[in-house]
Amino acid sequence: MEARAMLKAAGLYCTAARLAVVDSLLQASGRPIKPSTISAQLGTRFDRVTVYRTLDSLVHADLVHKVFIEERACHYELAHRCSKTQCHPHFTCTCCGHTHCLTQLKIPMAQSPHLGFIVQRQQVRLEGLCPDCA
Amino acid sequence: MEARAMLKAAGLYCTAARLAVVDSLLQASGRPIKPSTISAQLGTRFDRVTVYRTLDSLVHADLVHKVFIEERACHYELAHRCSKTQCHPHFTCTCCGHTHCLTQLKIPMAQSPHLGFIVQRQQVRLEGLCPDCA
DNA sequence: GAAAAACCTGCAACAAAGTTGCAATAATTC
C-alpha cells in the first residue's frame, strides 16, 4: 500500500508534506526514525514544524506509532505491522546503540493487575547486545 | 536503607547534593520523578545541572533507574525494587496521565529471538485506564 | 469547475530538557 492510498483510507487530507513524510517512513526499512532525520531527508522542501505536525496527524490517525527508545528524540514508524493493542518489541544494543524492530517476537499481553486497571496497550523495550556486537 | 549508606555501598562520594537527590527519590513514594521536580524540591540549594549530573552518577552506580514514560522528560526512580534484568512495569493512564509502578506484576523475560541477540534487560510500559478513571 | 468550507503550512518566536567547559570547591586517601 503506498502513501496516497494510506492517507485516503485514513480520511486525511492528502498533501505533499504528508506524502513525503510517509515515504520517508516507508523507506526507513522498518526502523523507527526521528523527526530531525525526516526533516534532513526532505531538505528545504518542508519546514521542521510541518514534519512535527504531520507526524502528529499520522499518529492520531493510527497510521504511525510513536516509539520510545533510549534517545532524547521520540522516534516514529509505520503502524502497519502492529496490532491495536501491541506494537512489536524494540531492541536497543548497549554497545553500538542501534535499535532493531523485533517484528517476529510475540510477547503475551500483561494481565490486568486485578486492581481495577484496564490495560489497553503494551510496549516492550529490550536492551542487550546485537548480533554484530555480541 | 538510607541515603548515606546507599552511596557508601555503591562506592560514590557522599556529597550534600547526592544525599538530597536520593532523599527526593525516597520521598517520591515509589513514583518515578523528573529532574525538574527534584530541582524544584531542592530549591536554590543546588544547580539544575548538578541534579542532572547526580542522577547520571546514580544511574551509573545502579542505584537509580531511568524510566521512559510518555512525557518529554526522562523520569527516575530508585532501583532497589528491581532485578538486574528487569524493572517493574509502568502503567500510564491515558485519561488522567498519571503513571503507576506495578511492582507486583511479574512479566516473563522475552526469549532471545534466536538471531544472535543477547537480551540483558527488559522494560515494559502499559497504557490504559487507572482505577480512578475507569 | 468555481465558491465555500475545512484544513495545512511556513515563519518567527518561544519553552523545556539536557549538555559542555572550566574554574572553584569539596570529599577521600595517605
Add this chain to the structure above:
DNA sequence: GAATTATTGCAACTTTGTTGCAGGTTTTTC
C-alpha cells in the same frame, strides 16, 4: 592536613518540541 580525586556552579549552548497567526491547499458543495 596535604595531595589526590571527584563534584559543583555558572554561563553559554544545543536539541527537541510547541504556539499563534497570516496565507496557502485540499476537499466538498452546488
